Amino acid sequence: MPDLSTDTGGIRSPNPFWLASAPPANSGAQIQRAFDAGWGGAVWKTLGTPIQNVSSRFGGHTIGGIRGAGFTNIELITDRPLEVNFREIAETKKRWPHHALIVSLMVETREEWREIIKRSIDAGADGLELNFGCPHGMCERGMGSAVGQEPTVNERITSWACEFSSVPVLVKLTPNVSNIVPHGMAAKRGGAHGVSLINTIKSIISVDIDRFVPEPRVGSLSTNGGYCGAAVKPIALHMVAALAREPAFGLPISGIGGVRNWRDAVEFMLLGSSTVQVCTEVMLRGYRVVEDMRDGLEEYMRSKGFARVHDMVGKAVPAFSEWGDLDMNYETVARIDADKCIGCQLCVAACHDGAHQCIHPQEGTRVPRIDESECVGCNLCQIVCPAAGCITMEPIDNGHRPTTWNDHTNKGATLRPKKGAH
Amino acid sequence: MLAEFPAQRSETAFTDYKLPLYPAQATVEAERCLFCHDAPCVVACPTHIDIPQFIRKIASGNDRGAAKTIFESNILGMSCARACPVEVLCVGACVFNDLHEPPIQIGKLQRHATDRAFEEGWRFFEAGAPTGRRVALVGGGPASLAAAHELRRLGHLCTIFERREFLGGLNTTGIAPHKMKADRSVTEAEWVLAIGGIEVRSCAEVGRDVTLEDLERDFDAVFVGIGLGADSRAKLLGEDLPGVLGAVEWIERMKLGDAGLAGVRRAVVVGGGNTALDAMRELLTLGVPQVTMLYRGTEDSMGGYVHEWQAAKAAGARVEWRTVTTAFEGANRLERLRCVRVDASRAPLAGSDFTLAADLALLAIGQSKLGAALAGLAGITLESGIVRVDAQGFTGRPGWYAGGDCANGGKEVVNAVAEGMAAARAIDRELANGGGTKRKGAHHA
Numbered sequence: 001m002p003d004l005s006t007d008t009g010g011i012r013s014p015n016p017f018w019l020a021s022a023p024p025a026n027s028g029a030q031i032q033r034a035f036d037a038g039w040g041g042a043v044w045k046t047l048g049t050p051i052q053n054v055s056s057r058f059g060g061h062t063i064g065g066i067r068g069a070g071f072t073n074i075e076l077i078t079d080r081p082l083e084v085n086f087r088e089i090a091e092t093k094k095r096w097p098h099h100a101l102i103v104s105l106m107v108e109t110r111e112e113w114r115e116i117i118k119r120s121i122d123a124g125a126d127g128l129e130l131n132f133g134c135p136h137g138m139c140e141r142g143m144g145s146a147v148g149q150e151p152t153v154n155e156r157i158t159s160w161a162c163e164f165s166s167v168p169v170l171v172k173l174t175p176n177v178s179n180i181v182p183h184g185m186a187a188k189r190g191g192a193h194g195v196s197l198i199n200t201i202k203s204i205i206s207v208d209i210d211r212f213v214p215e216p217r218v219g220s221l222s223t224n225g226g227y228c229g230a231a232v233k234p235i236a237l238h239m240v241a242a243l244a245r246e247p248a249f250g251l252p253i254s255g256i257g258g259v260r261n262w263r264d265a266v267e268f269m270l271l272g273s274s275t276v277q278v279c280t281e282v283m284l285r286g287y288r289v290v291e292d293m294r295d296g297l298e299e300y301m302r303s304k305g306f307a308r309v310h311d312m313v314g315k316a317v318p319a320f321s322e323w324g325d326l327d328m329n330y331e332t333v334a335r336i337d338a339d340k341c342i343g344c345q346l347c348v349a350a351c352h353d354g355a356h357q358c359i360h361p362q363e364g365t366r367v368p369r370i371d372e373s374e375c376v377g378c379n380l381c382q383i384v385c386p387a388a389g390c391i392t393m394e395p396i397d398n399g400h401r402p403t404t405w406n407d408h409t410n411k412g413a414t415l416r417p418k419k420g421a422h
Numbered sequence: 423m424l425a426e427f428p429a430q431r432s433e434t435a436f437t438d439y440k441l442p443l444y445p446a447q448a449t450v451e452a453e454r455c456l457f458c459h460d461a462p463c464v465v466a467c468p469t470h471i472d473i474p475q476f477i478r479k480i481a482s483g484n485d486r487g488a489a490k491t492i493f494e495s496n497i498l499g500m501s502c503a504r505a506c507p508v509e510v511l512c513v514g515a516c517v518f519n520d521l522h523e524p525p526i527q528i529g530k531l532q533r534h535a536t537d538r539a540f541e542e543g544w545r546f547f548e549a550g551a552p553t554g555r556r557v558a559l560v561g562g563g564p565a566s567l568a569a570a571h572e573l574r575r576l577g578h579l580c581t582i583f584e585r586r587e588f589l590g591g592l593n594t595t596g597i598a599p600h601k602m603k604a605d606r607s608v609t610e611a612e613w614v615l616a617i618g619g620i621e622v623r624s625c626a627e628v629g630r631d632v633t634l635e636d637l638e639r640d641f642d643a644v645f646v647g648i649g650l651g652a653d654s655r656a657k658l659l660g661e662d663l664p665g666v667l668g669a670v671e672w673i674e675r676m677k678l679g680d681a682g683l684a685g686v687r688r689a690v691v692v693g694g695g696n697t698a699l700d701a702m703r704e705l706l707t708l709g710v711p712q713v714t715m716l717y718r719g720t721e722d723s724m725g726g727y728v729h730e731w732q733a734a735k736a737a738g739a740r741v742e743w744r745t746v747t748t749a750f751e752g753a754n755r756l757e758r759l760r761c762v763r764v765d766a767s768r769a770p771l772a773g774s775d776f777t778l779a780a781d782l783a784l785l786a787i788g789q790s791k792l793g794a795a796l797a798g799l800a801g802i803t804l805e806s807g808i809v810r811v812d813a814q815g816f817t818g819r820p821g822w823y824a825g826g827d828c829a830n831g832g833k834e835v836v837n838a839v840a841e842g843m844a845a846a847r848a849i850d851r852e853l854a855n856g857g858g859t860k861r862k863g864a865h866h867a
Contacts, residue, residue, distance in 0.1 A: 065453035065481070342520035345459035361460060386456055387521060 002301035004294065006040070006309045008274045009194030009252040010168040011127040013100035015040035016265065016309055017293050020256055020277035021104035021129060021172070023075065024287070028088025032095060037287035038294055041100030043196075043277060046077035046131045047085055047116060048106040048143070058283075059205035059216040059225060068284045071229035072205035074216060076137045077106055082116075086123040093124030100275075102170065106131040106143050110160050117164040127167050130158060130192075133174040133199025135226050145199070148174035151186035158190025168193035170254060173239075176202050180239040181246050188251055195243065196254035196277060198236045200226025229280040233258030237271055241320045244272025261289075262296025270316035274309065328408065329400035329416045332377035332393040334359070334370050340390035341367045347381035347391060355380045356420035372396075376420040427608075432681035433599035436707055439733070440504075440530060440601075448534040452481035455526050458517060463528060466515035468840040469496035473512055477531055489539035490546045492532055497547075497571045497843075498564050500540060501593050501610050502836045503532035504602040507696075509729040511836070540613065549619050550577030555853050558583065558641040560628050563591020564835045565647035565826030567611055568842030569849075570620045576850040580620040581641070585627040589615075591649050592827070593835055595674040598700040600707070604677045634799060638821075642858040643849045646809060646817075646824040647842060650832055651790035656692065659749040665756030669693070669701045669786035681708055686781040688712045690759055692747055693786030694724035699731055701784050702739040714740040714778065716747055716761065718768055742778070746770070756783055792828055815845030816852075821859030823849055 004015040018041035019025040019034050026045045034042060053075050061070030078085060093101050103125040107116050120128060132154055134144030147153050154171065161169050171187035173180060175198035187195050202224050206215045214222035236257020243249050255273030258280070259265050265276045281289050306312045336347070343366025351359035358374035359381055370381075382391040400416040407413040443451060455477040463473045472491050479488035492499035508514070508529040516525035538544075555578045559566035562584030570580040588594055589611035594604045615622070626632055628648075637644050653668025655661060669691065675681060681704075689710045691698045694717035705713045715734075717724055720743050724731065735741075742761065746768075749760040763774035791807025801819030803810040808831050809824040811817055817824055825841030827833065852858055 065450055342517040343458075343462060344456050344517040346456055349459035366462065386517075 002298050002306060003308045004040070004298060004301075006274050007252075008168075008254050009127070009170060009192075011041070011100050011102060011170075011194075013040035013275065014098060015294055016269070016273075016275040016297070017290050018042055018100060018102070018254065018275050018277045019282065020279040021046050021102075021131065022279035022283070023073075024279060024282040026078070027080070027085075028092045031092050031101070034282075034287045034290075035092075035096045035099050038290045039099075039287065041102065041126075041275065043102040043104050043129050044085070044089060044125075046104040046106045046134070047082060047120070048077045050079050050081060051076040051137075053079055054218045056216045056218065061205055061229070061231060063231065068229060068280065070205065070227060070231035071280045071283070072203055072216070072225035072227050073200070074136050074218075074223055074225045077104075077131070077134070082119070086119055089120070089123040089125065093126075100126050102127040102129050104129040104131050104172070105161075106134070106138060108141075108143060113157065113160045114164045117161060121165065121167055125167055127170060127193075128161060128165055129170045129172050129196055130161055131172050131199075132157075132187075133172045133197075135174060135176050135200055135202040136224055145174040145176050145202075148172075148183060148199070149177055151182050154183060154186040155190040158187050158192050162191035162193075170194045170196050172199055172256075173197040174199045175235060175239055175257075180242050181249070184243045184246070184249055184251070188249060192251060194252035194254060196256055197243070198232070198239050198257045200228045201232060201235065203227035228257065230258045230260050230264075233264060233267075237267060240268060240273055241271040241317060244314055244317045245320055259293075262293045262300060265293060265297060266300055266312070267316075269309065269313050271320065272314045272317050274313050324406040325404050327402040328405055329398065329403050330395065331398045331400075331416065331419075332395050333372045333375040334377065334379075334381050335392050335394050336367060336370060337390050337392070338365075338367045340387050342387050342390075343367060344386060346384040346386065350380050350384045358420065374420050427604055427678055431604070431679055432676040432683075432708060433603050433678075436599035436603070436704075438600060439598075442537065443527070443530045443534050445534075448480055448531060449483070451527055452477045452531060454518075455481070456517065462515035462517060463512040463526075466511045467495075468511070468834070468836045469499075469502075469843065470840075471495040471499065471532075473528055476535060477526065477528070480531055480535055485535050485538045486542075486544055488531075488535035489544060492536055493539070493546055495843075496836065496839050497568055497614055498593070498610060498835065498839045499532060500536035500613075501564075501597070501602055501607055502839065503529050503536050504606075505593065505597045505835045507727050507729070507834060510727055540609070545613075545616060547571070547575055547617055549574045549617055552579075553577040553853070555579070555642040555858070556581065556640070557643045557645060557849060558637045559645045559647060560637070561591065561646065561648040561826070561828070562586070562589040562611070562622065562624070563647055563649050563826060563838065564593050565649075565838035565842035565845075566591075566645060567614050568839040569645045569647065569823075569825065569846040570842075571614050571617055572843045572846035573849065574617045574619050576846065578642075578850065578853070582620060582622045583626045583628060583632055584622065584624050587624050589622065589624075591647075595677055596670060596697075597677075597835075598673075598704065599677060600703065629795060634796070638859045641821075642853055642860055643821040643823065644859065645815070645842070645845055645849065646796065646822070646828060647826040647838070648792050648795060649827045651792045653785055654788040654790060656747065656785055656787060658747065660751050660756070663750050663752050663756045664754070665752065665781060666750050666783045666785070669697045669784040670789060672784050673697070673701060673704065676704060676708070683708055683710060683782070686710050688714075688780045689782040689784065690714050690716055690747075690778060690780040691784045691786055692716045693788075694719060694726055695786060695788075696726045696730055698784075698786035699726040699734045699739075701786055702734045703737050705782075705784075706734075706737045706739065710782070712740065713738070714742060714780075716742050716745045716759070716778075718744065718746050718764055720744060747783075748775075750783060751777075756780060759783060789832065791831075796822075796824075811845075813844070814848035815841055816848055820857055820861055821849075821852065 021043040059072040063069040103120040132148030138144035139146040255268030256277040358371040403413040476488040476491040590607035594607040793804040815823040823845040826838035
């Protein structure tokens, strides 16, 4: 049986599924129920000077009838007294000594950091997560993403935390930057033992078109929120991979952003995450979602022959390259399996209106014809096709040797003739 | 102008067989639609409603736009949503059938949008600029209503001659009440008339209250949508006994008044078409304990739809395949049918005679054709009583068109609508080109 236990920067947990620092990790009672349900770790809702929240706080993005495909919040850090939080941390750690309990922190001054780190570790924290990511409310007070967007501030505060901490320190990064790498490097220079990303994305989830007010609405006003949920996964995967492939970086990564199930988790792991953190799916469906995450991961590892989680971490990173290194002479064309085609012709509309006009209706049959001499192998038809396995992208031997754009521009390597460019 | 039906009618006991969608269900179902290119459902619909487009509008919460898309192609879209055999039309053509996924419930989605339009009082169409031309429509059923509405959009004045007190034709008198009740059809007719400029002469029968010559003289074009006539008779001994009725006649009685089923314990329906299947389900729903179909052929050869037969069976209908009746017997009223089995060539099998006890027998073996009403008009051809027309409903006589059951032999409401709309456009073209009944040289037979 595959071993699901993991180690992220020295923080060990029985499986790689952690609750992210968020409403599902707001209290000891909640986190203990989550551990009962099978979660391997939890990052406690950010502690700092307790705040007061507004109502409402959340907004959902419905896509194609799927509620909560995207999600936003304008909630701040903990609103509960610190002594209550620390007492519950101690109780939880006592009851669940082998689960990872990480405490998220956000304060301002060096002395405040020293104080809150000491109290967290005294309560039993296995690790700390520095919240440099929150893009709403707290950043207006000079914390959260206001720190995460400034590498020098990030580095300075990380170094304080590492100086004061006897347990591993993770820095939670904000995606509200143009390039994640300098921010990860700043955390590394500050001494962090790992990073977690992404935090939420600055956003307006929707607009009430009858009231003329964005959502979530607080009376007659709204403000920007932090976007998360399934819809942000592609952004998160890219940022995780960008750090994972950076040779100078090398820190462990806890991946966050749109993980709904074990498949999403595997993708994060293959791109360099040794643990994943989940919030939105739990907010929408509850702690029980972890059962399929664990089952599915275990079955996947068994099918691929991975004995330990770390055997698979980063497996897809080497294949994440630059455009200039792609083989320009690799050529695919779309093929339709007439036996599987249901005749919806979504591929016809997509190719005609959105691609290269090479899929055509035919007389006497609903199965379209692909003009392979014009097909550029763009994948659009395969993406829209609702019949599993009906459209495949087939590599064809065009007689041209593999050649990259970089080889072409630097060494004059020959490119195959363009298709569909008339 | 439109008759009031009694509040208590036998058909009011029926509830919808296909339940309407709640708004949330409609949204979920609409989201499933693939929005096919050159969609097979549109091809399968006789009125070619742009189904993917109206469904997409439902998905976005644009019910008004959805209703407009439907009515643009089919002004009787509300009743067609209920009455159409979608299983063999749009829904049967849905590509999801080939994926072995449930097909999109197009009929229910159409009902969602069109019912909403009626509830909200949405109207989408205005009469066209007046042309000064007048068109007579003979018969007030779906074909004529659709034709009249389209003619009004094109600016022609219309007069409908309807022999009954109310409009809607079989949509009012014949649709199975688990699909639609009579008052809904009349409401729809009123909704159609609201475009204005459609005069209705009810209780007006051509040949009695108005002559063909009157029509030809007073109108620039004539559309004939007179439907079918009385139930065909079996021409058998005892057919005149009380308790032996035509199925269409009985269905109308059941829909508009009392079905007269007091004391009826055993009913027999003769025939294997959709009228027979409707009648059986109606008898069962109204509490007749034993309902049996007598059909000369087998399940494979019956004219009724498979899905309707399945539903009748599920409701408890019995059947005697390859059986014909030879006589109706009883002292003062029907007591039994004398029957005989037949072989595949419908020849009676010797010694297979038997009797079937029954208090009621409904004959669902076809309806008479009414084309003879036009027999005197040169240029119009009849085939077995059916008016021969081209794809646009043109009869061959300048200005004269026909559509619906009288010209197609008896099809669905949606076919009548398609034919009425096609004829309206053809009439408009003919009038614009100087044709019609009044064109120079048009013969007056």
